[in-house]
Amino acid sequence: MSLTCAEIAEAFPEYRFVKDLGDGTFKVACLIEDDGEQKVLKVSKAAIEGPDANLPERLRREIEAMKQVNCENIARVLAGPDVRKVAGEDRVFYIERFYSGGTLDKRLDSPWASEEVVALLRGLLLAVKALEDAGIVHRDIKPENIVFDEDGKPVLLDLGIAYYKDLSSITEPFGDSPKTARWAAPELFAVRSTVVIDSRTDLFGVGLVCFEAATGGVHPFNPDEPEHYMERLNTGHIDTQPLSAASVPQPLADVLARLLQGAPNRRYRKVDAALTASEAF
Amino acid sequence: MASFWVQHGYGKSDKITRLYNAGLLGGVLLSPADEEQPALQATRESASDVDVLLDPQTYVYSIPGGTARCHEAHGLDIPNLNWGMPASEVEAVVQAVIDANNRLGVTDLIAPTCVQRSLNDVWTSLALQMARTTLNVVNGQRRVFVSSVVEESALADWQDVANWLDVATGLDADGFYLIVDRVTQGSYPAMWNPSHLTNLLRLVYSLSQLNEYEVLAGYSDIEGILQVAAGASGSAAGWFYSLRAFSDSKWQPSSGGRQANPRAFSAGLLTPLLAVGEGEQVARSELGADAYPDEAVRTALSSNPEGWSLVDAASHHLGALAMIVNDVAQQSPISARLDAVETQLTDAHGRLGTLEQQGVPFSGAYGQRLETFRRALDAFRELESI
Numbered sequence: 001m002s003l004t005c006a007e008i009a010e011a012f013p014e015y016r017f018v019k020d021l022g023d024g025t026f027k028v029a030c031l032i033e034d035d036g037e038q039k040v041l042k043v044s045k046a047a048i049e050g051p052d053a054n055l056p057e058r059l060r061r062e063i064e065a066m067k068q069v070n071c072e073n074i075a076r077v078l079a080g081p082d083v084r085k086v087a088g089e090d091r092v093f094y095i096e097r098f099y100s101g102g103t104l105d106k107r108l109d110s111p112w113a114s115e116e117v118v119a120l121l122r123g124l125l126l127a128v129k130a131l132e133d134a135g136i137v138h139r140d141i142k143p144e145n146i147v148f149d150e151d152g153k154p155v156l157l158d159l160g161i162a163y164y165k166d167l168s169s170i171t172e173p174f175g176d177s178p179k180t181a182r183w184a185a186p187e188l189f190a191v192r193s194t195v196v197i198d199s200r201t202d203l204f205g206v207g208l209v210c211f212e213a214a215t216g217g218v219h220p221f222n223p224d225e226p227e228h229y230m231e232r233l234n235t236g237h238i239d240t241q242p243l244s245a246a247s248v249p250q251p252l253a254d255v256l257a258r259l260l261q262g263a264p265n266r267r268y269r270k271v272d273a274a275l276t277a278s279e280a281f
Numbered sequence: 282m283a284s285f286w287v288q289h290g291y292g293k294s295d296k297i298t299r300l301y302n303a304g305l306l307g308g309v310l311l312s313p314a315d316e317e318q319p320a321l322q323a324t325r326e327s328a329s330d331v332d333v334l335l336d337p338q339t340y341v342y343s344i345p346g347g348t349a350r351c352h353e354a355h356g357l358d359i360p361n362l363n364w365g366m367p368a369s370e371v372e373a374v375v376q377a378v379i380d381a382n383n384r385l386g387v388t389d390l391i392a393p394t395c396v397q398r399s400l401n402d403v404w405t406s407l408a409l410q411m412a413r414t415t416l417n418v419v420n421g422q423r424r425v426f427v428s429s430v431v432e433e434s435a436l437a438d439w440q441d442v443a444n445w446l447d448v449a450t451g452l453d454a455d456g457f458y459l460i461v462d463r464v465t466q467g468s469y470p471a472m473w474n475p476s477h478l479t480n481l482l483r484l485v486y487s488l489s490q491l492n493e494y495e496v497l498a499g500y501s502d503i504e505g506i507l508q509v510a511a512g513a514s515g516s517a518a519g520w521f522y523s524l525r526a527f528s529d530s531k532w533q534p535s536s537g538g539r540q541a542n543p544r545a546f547s548a549g550l551l552t553p554l555l556a557v558g559e560g561e562q563v564a565r566s567e568l569g570a571d572a573y574p575d576e577a578v579r580t581a582l583s584s585n586p587e588g589w590s591l592v593d594a595a596s597h598h599l600g601a602l603a604m605i606v607n608d609v610a611q612q613s614p615i616s617a618r619l620d621a622v623e624t625q626l627t628d629a630h631g632r633l634g635t636l637e638q639q640g641v642p643f644s645g646a647y648g649q650r651l652e653t654f655r656r657a658l659d660a661f662r663e664l665e666s667i
Contacts, residue, residue: 187447196447265446269492 003045005030007087012041026059026160031098038098039078047089056092062159063094071130073123075099075147075157099155101148104209108143108217111246117214118252120146121278123154124206129271132199135165139197141205142183143212163197182223183208186233186262199271200264206274207259207267214252215242220260236262251281283307283331284509284610285603286517288500288524289324291315296520296596301328305603308332310458310499310517311385313357314341314349314532318384321355325385335387336458336499337378339411340430343395343404347532355381362395364403368414371407375414389424390415391458396529399435400445412452426497428458430527436461436477436484446487456495456514457488463526469541470502470553471526472650478504478657479664482511486665489513490615500527503551503602506625507658509610510618516606520595543594545582547572548601550636551629551654552647556594561586562641568632575601616667619658626655 005020008030018038021029027042044059059081066077080094104120112120124141131138138159145158161178177197179188185204187195211220220238223229238260243253255277261267268274286308287297300306308331311321325333341347342362352358356377361370378393392415394408412427419425427449436442449457461481463471481504489496489512498508498516502525505516518524522541523531544553545560549572554560563572564582573579578597581589605625612618630651637643661667 196451198451263443263447265443265450265487266491269450273493 003028003043003087003091008041008043011084011086012093015041024158024160032095034095038100040096040098042094042096043086044092047091048083049090058160059092061164062162065131065134065136065159065162065164066096069130069134069136071127072153073127073155074130075155096157099147099149101150101152103144104146104148104154104213105143108212111216111248112213114214114247114249114252117210117248118278118281119152120154120213121206121210121252121255122275124156124209125203125271125275125278127154127156128199128202128206129275131162131202132271137163137165137197137199138202138205139163139177139188140180140183141202141209142180143209146209165198182219185264186230187264189230189233196264198264200267200269203259203267203271203274204261204264207256211238211243211256211260214248214256215246218242220256234262236260236266249281283603283607284513284515285599285606286310286332286497286515287599288312288517288519289315290519290521290524292520293324294592296599297324298327299596300599300603301331303600303603305600305607306331307515307607308334308497308517310497311335311387312338313355313381314338314351317351317354321351322385325387332389333387334389334391334426334458334497335378335382335385336391336428337381337393339374339378339393340396340428340460341532344529344532346534347529348534349532355384357381364395364407366407366410368410371410371414372418375411375418378415379418389426389455390419391426391428392416392454394428394430396462397429397431397435400431400441405445409448409452412449412454416453424455426456426458426495427452427454428460430460430462432462432464433474433477434464436480437474439480439483442480442484446484450488450492450494454494456497458497458499459485459488459508459513460499460527463528468646469522469526469544470646470650472646473504473653473657475653475656475660478507478653479660482507482657482661483665485511485513486615486661486667500525502526504654505602506551506605506609506622507654509606510615510622510658511661512615514610518599518602520599541591543589543591544598545573545578545589545594546598546601548574548605549629550633550647551605551625551651552633553598554643554647556582556589557586559641559643560589563636566636566639566641568636571628571632572636619662619667623655623658626651626658630655 009017015032015034018031018033021031027044030041032039032041063081076097078095078097081092083090083092140161147155177188177192185201221232259267283305284307288310289312309328337357339359341349342359359374374393382390393411395404397404397408415425485496485508488494496513498505498513501516502518509516543556545556546553560582564579569579609618609621612621633648
């Protein structure tokens with residue numbers, strides 16, 4: 001299943017390859033230049049059965065969702081999906097807009113100013129609102145999946161494990177949800193058939209990454225101390241000391257605490273309500 | 282805008298009109314069990330500029346032996362209600378409720394429901410399905426209140442309530458109409474288990490304050506004051522005891538009971554005292570004006586308690602309760618409402634103690650009931666950090 005950017009470059013001679021952007025579970029991403037504009041070419045690691053085969057369902061949904069949601073805080077698909085022979089096998093590829101500001105995980109070495117946190121919060125809430133309107137739950141909001149455009153606006157990437165309320169589930173209902181454990185809401189750890197997954201799950205993710213930005217990378221529930229981690233997560237008991245140490249204004253701290261509540265019913269019911277709360281400061 | 286609602290039922294006479302004329306009425310919850318369409322239509326029109334909702338009472342058919350006299354006339358008799366109903370039958374129930382509302386000219390809907398003995402039993406999924414189906418059929422064209430009738434014991438474990446809330450707060454409704462099925466068959470007024478009442482207040486708070494639904498507390502008596510303090514937009518009570526506390530037995534065949542002794546609700550004691558004996562002694566006492574601020578009531582009770590009829594008792598109870606509910610609802614924020622109710626409970630308990638010391642022979646249940654309210658309120662405030 002290994003695939004390199006060099007192999008991808010060989011299969012796409014029409015583009016100039018700038019650099020390898022790394023690989024995830026399902027795809028390899030390369031920065032390319034096309035007519036003088038930088039873009040991101042993503043190629044699936046898994047091969048498909050011939051150029052006319054159906055796209056893998058998860059990938060098809062991801063690309064459809066990105067095309068369907070029109071929000072400047074959600075990554076835009078510029079071309080694709082299509083199929084090309086890469087490294088001797090047929091693979092799906094598509095092209096996204098390149099966001100030059102880098103990812104959030106590279107910006108967490110010191111606490112952000114509260115205006116910057118508020119801008120991040122609002123941008124991510126607008127992204128989650130657009131997804132909510134489309135019946136999509138991202139489920140994987142984490143610093144690596146947040147990039148910034150040239151104006152510093154946050155953009156949410158990678159709908160690879162999103163949940164589509166109006167489509168049948170791909171995953172086993174008696175298993176837990178796909179997730180990145182360190183940034184996952186508590187309900188994503190539970191058996192899927194016993195919990196509600198909706199936009200409130202993404203609100204938790206927004207709260208978590210904004211907490212990290214506000215505190216310079218401190219996780220509100222300390223997953224590095226695994227004992228009682230789930231209990232801390234379920235009760236929504238956050239350590240507020242890092243917020244105080246970073247001089248986060250109380251109204252902003254209150255909104256973050258609300259987003260990070262363990263039970264979905266204690267977060268904001270609708271993304272609009274969180275947006276309204278974020279306008280108060 | 283008043284927050285007190287009348288829980289309509291049999292034998293309304295002029296009770297709704299009196300509250301309406303006194304400016305104490307926030308709305309009327311119509312009972313299709315008690316009046317056929319023309320009469321119910323007239324009731325609906327008697328309070329023309331207050332909110333009106335039709336309680337479709339489909340829950341009756343999830344109570345063993347449950348029947349309702351006039352449901353057939355409204356197309357609301359649903360003897361086949363069961364937890365295994367297919368989606369098409371659920372949709373038919375929803376349509377019957379919408380049709381009944383349309384015939385009465387009621388625009389905002391209360392969704393049909395069933396009685397839930399717990400918050401995770403087989404009926405829970407039917408209740409949620411009825412709510413979702415109503416929301417789908419209405420599709421945003423009318424305001425919808427999800428109705429939820431839960432047995433008091435379902436409130437025993439907060440985690441069960443919280444799990445239910447996670448699902449219920451995913452409903453895109455405008456409000457919730459909450460009814461607690463009080464299984465207690467004791468004497469009026471029935472005692473609450475304080476932890477159940479605490480969880481009810483937390484439920485109301487979560488729905489109304491955290492999730493911004495309108496919450497209407499149905500079949501509520503004095504505990505309705507606490508629910509409004511916790512964030513409910515309204516609480517409803519009626520003239521009979523069976524309209525102030527929901528019970529399965531109201532809907533089951535019975536041979537009838539003994540006629541109740543008339544009571545006179547004391548706003549200052551937050552207690553419905555027996556008119557003869559308790560009420561008359563209190564009215565004559567030095568705390569009479571605190572217990573019964575209305576001089577005409579004091580005079581009636583102290584001069585001729587035997588003349589205090591059940592009709593007087595019902596009208597006075599509703600008026601006095603409405604005034605307290607409406608006053609509490611005027612307070613903002615929620616902490617101010619809670620402070621106001623705490624003060625009333627403390628004052629009432631103190632007066633009750635003073636009157637007992639002066640020789641008024643109260644039932645011990647009165648003081649216990651006030652203590653229960655206070656304990657529930659204190660626990661609620663602590664758990665919600667309000």
